[in-house]
Amino acid sequence: MSRKLEGKIAVVTGGTSGIGLATAKRFAMEGAQVFITGRRKTELDKAVAAIGPKATGIQADSGNLNDLNRLYESVKGQAGHIDVLFVNAGGGSMLPLGSITEEQYDDTFNRNVKGVLFTVQKALPLLVDGASVILTSSNVSIKGTPAFSVYGASKAAVRNLARSWTLDLKSRGIRVNVVSPGPIKTPGLVELAGPDAEQQQGLLDYMATTVPLGRVGDPEEVASVAAFLASSESSYIAGTEIFVDGGQAQV
Ligand code: NAP
Numbered sequence: 001m002s003r004k005l006e007g008k009i010a011v012v013t014g015g016t017s018g019i020g021l022a023t024a025k026r027f028a029m030e031g032a033q034v035f036i037t038g039r040r041k042t043e044l045d046k047a048v049a050a051i052g053p054k055a056t057g058i059q060a061d062s063g064n065l066n067d068l069n070r071l072y073e074s075v076k077g078q079a080g081h082i083d084v085l086f087v088n089a090g091g092g093s094m095l096p097l098g099s100i101t102e103e104q105y106d107d108t109f110n111r112n113v114k115g116v117l118f119t120v121q122k123a124l125p126l127l128v129d130g131a132s133v134i135l136t137s138s139n140v141s142i143k144g145t146p147a148f149s150v151y152g153a154s155k156a157a158v159r160n161l162a163r164s165w166t167l168d169l170k171s172r173g174i175r176v177n178v179v180s181p182g183p184i185k186t187p188g189l190v191e192l193a194g195p196d197a198e199q200q201q202g203l204l205d206y207m208a209t210t211v212p213l214g215r216v217g218d219p220e221e222v223a224s225v226a227a228f229l230a231s232s233e234s235s236y237i238a239g240t241e242i243f244v245d246g247g248q249a250q251v
Pocket of ligand 1: 013014015016017018019020037038039040041043060061062063088089090091092110111115136137138139180181182183184185186187188189
């Protein structure tokens, strides 16, 4: 069977953990050469080793424009262009209205909005016409979630960026789409419960009860949707959002 991304050049931001790591592995399995980013060097090195010879790690904070310049200089030097850009780096923390701090706001919006915006804008000279750009949002962007308003608002912004960019990029045939996970078992999710393993399991168990399919998702289940959006199998899909949430926000 032919591989979906044979010979393609892919960049996966936040590719050292959870959804990004699973997707980088999947892209490599599908034949792509994959550049991954993350802020922590040790995690980056571990991820590159886990993905294998098709992976290159570039330490970069998506909220830092100099880091993004360095990232793309490196990709340009080593690969010359980008076919697939998975803008996945992000995350958030929980604070209810009344306790929200400027620091939490800045951290969340830097990662999830500023980082997404400049990761795509700075990639434009390298993106081939017909490239696929995939942004990671979240199903909380279409719901209210206690103590998660800053994160939810930042992810709602991501959804709208994809709509407008689909129009901005139409002359180049670049498809911009959004993948919106529900609860997916990753370090980023369980750490919302704090460092205690029992509390982390408690969070996963509770989350499972809120999902029609009765369980939290695996990162590979998001990776397979990202691989679909990255490939020509989704050639007539643009500006859309695919929820991978076991139905949590759909019913
Ligand atoms: P994760 O396990 O914490 O992984 C996050 C990845 O992003 C790591 O590689 C992290 O590495 C990187 N990262 C974070 N901030 C970064 C920055 N400023 N610059 C560069 N890299 C950065 O989280 P995950 O659950 O896989 O989340 C991936 C994406 O899915 C996020 O956008 C998240 O908001 C979204 N999401 C997750 C869920 C879920 O339930 N897991 C649900 C909906 C949406 P470093 O920390 O080393 O930088």
